[in-house]
Amino acid sequence: MTDQSWEILSNQFVAVAGVLYFLALISILIEWASLRRLPAEEVVTTGRTAMFGRLGLILTGMAVVAHFVALVGRGMAADPNRVPWGNMYEFTLTGTFVVAAGYLLLRGRHGLAWMAPIVVTFVLSLLMVDVIWLHEPVAPLTEALFSPWLVIHVVSAILATGAFTLAGICSALYLVKDRARPRQTGYLARVPSPAVLDRVSYRLHSFGFPIWTFAVLITGPIWAHQAWSSYWNWDPKEVWAFITWVVYAAYLHARSTAGWKGRNAAIVALVALATLWFNFIGINFFSSTSQHSYASGAARIETRG
Amino acid sequence: MSTPTNQSLRSLDTGDTEVTPPRRPGELTLTEMLRWAWRQLTSMRTALILLLLLALAAIPGSVVPQSDVDSLKAANWQDAHPTLTPIYEKLGLFSVYSSPWFSAIYILLMVSLVGCFIPRTFVYWKAMRAAPPPAPRNLTRLPDHTSYDTDAAPEAALAAAEAELKKRHFRVVRTGDAVSAERGHLREAGNLLFHVSVLVVLVGFAVGSLFGYRGGVILVVGNGFSNNLTQYDDFVPGSLFSADDMEPFTFDVKDFDVNWLTEGPSKGQARGFDSHLEYRETPDAKPKDYDLKVNHPLKIGGTEVFLIGHGYAPVITIRDGNGDIAYSGPTIFLPTDQSFRSFGVVKAPDARPTQIGLEGEFYPTYAFTDQTGPFSAFGQATNPAISMLVYKGDLGMDSGEPQSVYQLDKADADLVRKPDGSMFRVDLAPGQKAKLPDGLGTVSFDGLQQWNKIQVSRTPGKLVALAGVVLALLGLLGSLYIRPRRIWVRARRRDGRTYIEVAGLDRSGGGDVASELHEIVSALGAGTPADRRKEES
Numbered sequence: 001m002t003d004q005s006w007e008i009l010s011n012q013f014v015a016v017a018g019v020l021y022f023l024a025l026i027s028i029l030i031e032w033a034s035l036r037r038l039p040a041e042e043v044v045t046t047g048r049t050a051m052f053g054r055l056g057l058i059l060t061g062m063a064v065v066a067h068f069v070a071l072v073g074r075g076m077a078a079d080p081n082r083v084p085w086g087n088m089y090e091f092t093l094t095g096t097f098v099v100a101a102g103y104l105l106l107r108g109r110h111g112l113a114w115m116a117p118i119v120v121t122f123v124l125s126l127l128m129v130d131v132i133w134l135h136e137p138v139a140p141l142t143e144a145l146f147s148p149w150l151v152i153h154v155v156s157a158i159l160a161t162g163a164f165t166l167a168g169i170c171s172a173l174y175l176v177k178d179r180a181r182p183r184q185t186g187y188l189a190r191v192p193s194p195a196v197l198d199r200v201s202y203r204l205h206s207f208g209f210p211i212w213t214f215a216v217l218i219t220g221p222i223w224a225h226q227a228w229s230s231y232w233n234w235d236p237k238e239v240w241a242f243i244t245w246v247v248y249a250a251y252l253h254a255r256s257t258a259g260w261k262g263r264n265a266a267i268v269a270l271v272a273l274a275t276l277w278f279n280f281i282g283i284n285f286f287s288s289t290s291q292h293s294y295a296s297g298a299a300r301i302e303t304r305g
Numbered sequence: 306m307s308t309p310t311n312q313s314l315r316s317l318d319t320g321d322t323e324v325t326p327p328r329r330p331g332e333l334t335l336t337e338m339l340r341w342a343w344r345q346l347t348s349m350r351t352a353l354i355l356l357l358l359l360a361l362a363a364i365p366g367s368v369v370p371q372s373d374v375d376s377l378k379a380a381n382w383q384d385a386h387p388t389l390t391p392i393y394e395k396l397g398l399f400s401v402y403s404s405p406w407f408s409a410i411y412i413l414l415m416v417s418l419v420g421c422f423i424p425r426t427f428v429y430w431k432a433m434r435a436a437p438p439p440a441p442r443n444l445t446r447l448p449d450h451t452s453y454d455t456d457a458a459p460e461a462a463l464a465a466a467e468a469e470l471k472k473r474h475f476r477v478v479r480t481g482d483a484v485s486a487e488r489g490h491l492r493e494a495g496n497l498l499f500h501v502s503v504l505v506v507l508v509g510f511a512v513g514s515l516f517g518y519r520g521g522v523i524l525v526v527g528n529g530f531s532n533n534l535t536q537y538d539d540f541v542p543g544s545l546f547s548a549d550d551m552e553p554f555t556f557d558v559k560d561f562d563v564n565w566l567t568e569g570p571s572k573g574q575a576r577g578f579d580s581h582l583e584y585r586e587t588p589d590a591k592p593k594d595y596d597l598k599v600n601h602p603l604k605i606g607g608t609e610v611f612l613i614g615h616g617y618a619p620v621i622t623i624r625d626g627n628g629d630i631a632y633s634g635p636t637i638f639l640p641t642d643q644s645f646r647s648f649g650v651v652k653a654p655d656a657r658p659t660q661i662g663l664e665g666e667f668y669p670t671y672a673f674t675d676q677t678g679p680f681s682a683f684g685q686a687t688n689p690a691i692s693m694l695v696y697k698g699d700l701g702m703d704s705g706e707p708q709s710v711y712q713l714d715k716a717d718a719d720l721v722r723k724p725d726g727s728m729f730r731v732d733l734a735p736g737q738k739a740k741l742p743d744g745l746g747t748v749s750f751d752g753l754q755q756w757n758k759i760q761v762s763r764t765p766g767k768l769v770a771l772a773g774v775v776l777a778l779l780g781l782l783g784s785l786y787i788r789p790r791r792i793w794v795r796a797r798r799r800d801g802r803t804y805i806e807v808a809g810l811d812r813s814g815g816g817d818v819a820s821e822l823h824e825i826v827s828a829l830g831a832g833t834p835a836d837r838r839k840e841e842s
Contacts, residue, residue, distance in 0.1 A: 140566070143576060143599045199817070206785040210778060217506075217774045226600050229611040229760040230519060231767055232510070234374050234402055236367040243360045250356040257349045268357075275360070283367075 003077045007138045010073030013066045014093065014131060020063035021100075021124040027056035028116045032187055040189035053113075060120060064104060067097045077138040085154040086141045088284055092130040094154075095280065096123045098162030106166070110200045114191045118169050149223035156215035161276060163208030164248070168273035170201035171266040178263060198262065202255060205269065209248050216241040240279035247272035346413065347420030355414045362410055366401035369393060373400050373541060415507065422500050429493045436478045437487035440793035441808075449819045450808035451826055459796035459803050462829070466794040466807075469828050475792065483795040492813060495783020502777035509770025515545040519762040525618050525635045526580075526755045529557040531588075532608070537761075550763070552606045556584035561615065561755050565685040573644060573683055580612050580757050597759075607763055614758030616640045616647055619667055619691055619735075623653045625746040631656035635754040638667040639711060644681040645669045650713045651693070654702045661745060662700050663731065664713045665693025671734075689753050693731045695721040697745060721745065788813040792825065805829075 001009070031053040035044065044050045071093060074084035084090045103119040106112055141150070174197040176188065183189050191197070220241065221231035232238065251272055254265040333341065345351055372379035379399055383390045397404030444450055455462060459482065466484050470477050475486035520540040522530055530536055532554050564577040580597040586605055595603045603610040618635035625631040631653035638649030651663040670683035671690035679692055701714035708714060723729045723742055731739045731748050738749035789812040797804050807826055809818035 140574075140576065142574075143578060147600045210781050210785065213774070213778050213781060218771070218778065221774075222771070225764075225767070226602060227611075229602065229609065229613060229762045231764065231770070234366055234371060239363050239367040243363050246356055246360040246363075250353055250360070253349060253353045253356065257353055259350065260353060 001076070003079050003138070006073045006077035010070045010077055010138075013070035013073060014127070017063045017066035017070060018124065018127055018131070020059050020066055021120055021127065024056050024059035024063055025117070025120045025124060027052045027059055028120060031056055032117055035190065036186055039184050040186075056116060056120075060100065060116070061104060064097070064100050067093075067100065071097060074138065078140060080140075082141060083151050083154070085150060085158075086139065086145060087134075087136055088281065089130055089134040089136050091154070091158070091280070092126060092134055094158050095161050096126045096130070098158050099123055099165050102162045102166055106204075110203070111192065111196075112166075112200070114173075114187075115166070115169055117187075118173075119166070122165070122169075144227045147223060147226065149219055149226070153215060153219040153223055156211050156219060160208045160212035160215055161280060163204050163211070164273055164276055167201045167204035167208060168270055170197050170204065171269040171273075174198055174201060174266045175263065175270075178266075194262075198266070201266070201269065205248065205251060209252065212245060212248065216245055236283050237279060240275060240283055244272055244275045244279060247275055343420065347417050349421075352414065352417045352421075355410060355417060359410050359414060362401070362407050365398050369398045369401070371400060371402070373403070376539065411507075415504065418500055418503065422497065425493075426497060429497060432493070433490055437476055437485040437791060439478075439480045440483035440485055440795055444793055444795055444806040444808035447808040447810055449810070449817070449822055450806065451822060452804065452806040453826070454799075454802045454804055455830075457803055459798060462796045462803055462805055463794065465829055466796075466805075466825075469825055470792060470794075473825070482797055483793055486792045486794075487789070489787050489789030489813070491783050492787035492789050493784075495780045495785075495787060497780070499777050499780030499784055502773045502780055505773030506770050506777065507773075509766040509768070509773055512766030512769065513543070513764040515543045516550070516766070517762065517764045518542045518546050518551075519760065519764075521613075521758060521760045523637055523756050523758050524558050525637070526558050526561045526757060529555060530759065531555040532761065552586070552608050552763075553588060554584060554586050554605045554608070555588060556582045556603075556610070558757055558759075559583050561757055563615065563685075565683070575615075575684055578612060578615060580615075580759075582610075584610075607765060609762055611760040611762070612757060613760045616756050616758075617645065617667055617669060617686065617689070618754045618756045619649075619689070619750055620752040620754060621651055621663070621691070622749045622751055623651065623656060623661055623663070623746060624749075625653070625656035625661065626658050626744050628746075629657070631661065631746070633751075635756075637710075637756050641666075642681075643684065645684040646681040648711075650711055652700055652702065652710075652713065654700055656746060659697045659745070660700045660702075660718070661741070662696040662713045662715075662718055663693040663748065664696065664715075665691060665731070667691050686753055688734075690732065690734050691750055693748075695729060695731060695741060695745070695748075697721050697743075790818050790821070792818070792822070 031049055034049040034052075038044065044053075071084050074090060074093065075082055078084075078086070085094060100119065100123045103112060103115060107115075173191055174194050177191055177197060178194045180188050192200075216238075220238065224233060224235075224238070225231035247268060251265055251268045254260040254268050260268075370379040370382045383399075386393075393399060397406065401407055441447065445452065457465070463479065463482075463484055467477050467479065470484065470486040473488070475488045477484060477486045479485075518541065520537040522536060522538050524530055532551050534540060534548055534551075558580055560581040562577065562579040562581075563575045566572055566574050566576060578599055582595045582597050582603065583592050584595060584603065584605065585592050597603055597610065597612045599612060616638060617640075618637050620633075620635045622633040623631045632651060632655075636649055636651055638647035640647045646669075647667045649665070649667060653661045666679070668679060668681040668688075668690050669686040670681050670688045671679065672682040672688075673679050679690075696713060696715055696718040698719050699717035701717060702708060721729050721742060729742055731741075733739055733748070733750035735750050735752055738747055740747050791810045791812065793806075793808050795806045797806075807822055809822045811818045
């Protein structure tokens with residue numbers, strides 16, 4: 001296959017993934033709509049509701065596979081072939097993939113079935129934003145990105161982003177569930193108890209935090225040192241990655257501080273998630289000084305006159 | 306969560322449980338005051354607030370241009386905001402990360418860290434050597450517990466439990482009719498390691514910013530550089546930096562290659578920058594060659610040399626009204642966009658009858674449309690041209706004040722116009738020459754050279770910082786994934802059988818011991834569950 005046909009394939013599979021996520025979302029919504037009226041303890045294993053549940057899961061799985069094919073195609077379309085992490089479009093494509101795949105992987109282990117409508121909505125909307133506003137044709141990497149650190153640095157940053165996002169969904173639901181009065185039916189009744197949400201959220205955070213530390217404070221500085229002559233430049237992206245790190249550190253502390261555990265810790269986690277996503281997408285648009293602004297795919301020439 | 310946690314440094318001293326006899330506020334003695342202040346500072350809550358403050362305080366530095374990061378950008382911003390600049394300057398907003406208020410936050414944070422690190426180490430030291438605590442009287446009160454009846458003798462059942470727990474790397478102690486077991490002490494060790502490593506990182510970072518330096522120089526290809534202060538265009542020394550520490554290397558930029566992409570989506574971009582250096586580590590060492598590329602710095606001793614930019618330097622000559630050469634040489638033009646449309650200035654203060662200044666643009670591949678005016682179609686110099694305005698008069702260079710070589714002081718200079726008053730522009734291709742109006746002289750564009758922006762930096766302590774972060778990560782892994790927990794097994798005779806109670810306590814704040822309890826019970830060959838019950842913790 002030529003590079004061009006790989007690129008077309010990638011674009012087509014992004015569309016396929018989008019359609020599959022959409023169909024999955026519809027199935028999941030039908031499932032949850034009919035579960036809404038049943039008491040929360042009742043587990044439905046047969047009939048139409050269960051069928052839509054399974055269908056939703058299968059469609060999500062297929063969407064994730066299509067999403068993966070799109071990523072591979074993106075990498076193969078470049079000359080020379082490379083990891084598909086050269087610009088914002090590709091970062092977002094990968095980030096949403098990690099969120100969706102992470103959800104599927106952890107679903108059984110942590111009982112995350114309740115997360116289906118949220119994760120699929122989140123991934124679908126971000127994917128649409130990605131295709132509509134961030135799409136760029138395949139291009140060779142900018143000079144500074146030619147480094148083995150690209151793989152290590154970006155993989156760890158995106159993995160941590162995925163884990164933090166799932167963890168943030170748990171924390172958000174924790175806040176909602178904690179406030180709402182207990183009910184026998186409805187969506188919230190099927191969301192696990194605040195204690196469980198808090199624990200799952202903590203586990204996902206403690207998976208993400210060391211990886212984020214590795215990405216931001218080890219691989220980032222090593223690479224920055226090689227490419228930009230100084231391992232810490234207080235570049236806006238670095239500043240915000242540091243802010244994110246500090247706020248997540250605060251979350252871990254808050255969780256074991258009297259008066260902060262529970263509600264306040266969950267709020268801190270959400271603030272941290274906001275800084276994370278702002279850094280991921282926002283900084284590239286708001287700050288022209290960032291050496292990380294690959295959104296424009298520019299070969300950045302820096303002159304400090 | 307009802308389980309006690311010790312996952313972070315300060316959970317021991319969070320409650321204000323101290324009971325003091327009623328006294329009026331003024332009656333605190335100095336020692337008590339200090340102790341109170343110290344306790345406040347080292348409390349977990351303060352540390353938490355300081356962490357959040359640190360995050361908040363870092364934000365302005367990503368919004369306002371920082372003069373130690375990009376001095377040119379900061380200066381431009383200051384010129385554009387004359388009212389805000391003095392206020393911002395007072396607040397230290399142009400160097401946030403070395404400002405007193407930012408430093409205050411992280412220094413307080415570090416004091417707070419040390420203040421709870423030391424007592425915690427003692428506590429840990431004792432805990433590590435202590436035996437697992439004896440079993441609580443009523444094991445079924447613990448959140449995770451189970452019980453069953455068996456026909457084995459209590460002694461045998463306890464021995465089996467002891468063996469099983471030892472196999473699972475628990476520290477086990479027998480007291481009376483029960484076995485106490487504990488494991489996961491290393492979590493706290495990881496926790497302590499993490500916090501002490503933060504200090505190591507800070508030390509490494511401080512050494513780098515105190516004793517290191519970073520300097521940049523723009524070199525026209527073909528020229529040389531020797532590492533001393535006078536040769537730099539910009540230089541940011543650490544506050545304890547001494548010029549004697551500068552390694553006496555020299556290098557010449559022999560040649561520079563760029564590969565311009567002529568097709569594909571990134572058409573017009575440059576790739577494979579390669580600066581061919583010939584360098585000597587000391588003035589009388591043997592010369593060596595090095596291909597300086599992005600991501601491949603040249604290491605000379607503790608100093609590193611980086612290629613971070615490139616551009617064009619048109620060779621321009623100005624002859625004045627008397628026909629004498631007033632200026633001649635490659636002139637550095639700074640690129641303003643990806644197509645290397647570049648901006649530059651030429652100053653000829655020695656020109657007679659009046660000083661002459663040129664200001665304008667260079668286009669590596671000149672193109673023109675009525676809509677856009679002149680622009681550069683491509684970064685490679687396939688059709689180079691300069692287009693410059695001419696100024697005559699006083700260029701302000703005699704006042705002795707330092708001037709940027711990239712800016713023309715036009716306060717006392719006049720724009721040169723054609724005799725009919727219309728715009729006069731010097732538009733030249735290489736080899737061409739233009740005559741200036743009013744007998745001012747001529748300008749010629751003699752050729753084109755390239756320049757490299759070279760960054761030289763010395764960052765002592767960077768390996769200390771790196772080692773610190775790596776240790777911090779190891780500590781972090783320990784403090785997040787090692788789950789300290791206690792398990793108790795009690796065996797008693799009841800109704801002619803042996804009644805076994807097993808209970809567990811998670812001390813990590815995020816784990817649950819129910820599944821482990823279940824495994825242990827099945828390994829012990831539990832008979833019939835008596836009243837097995839599990840509650841959600």
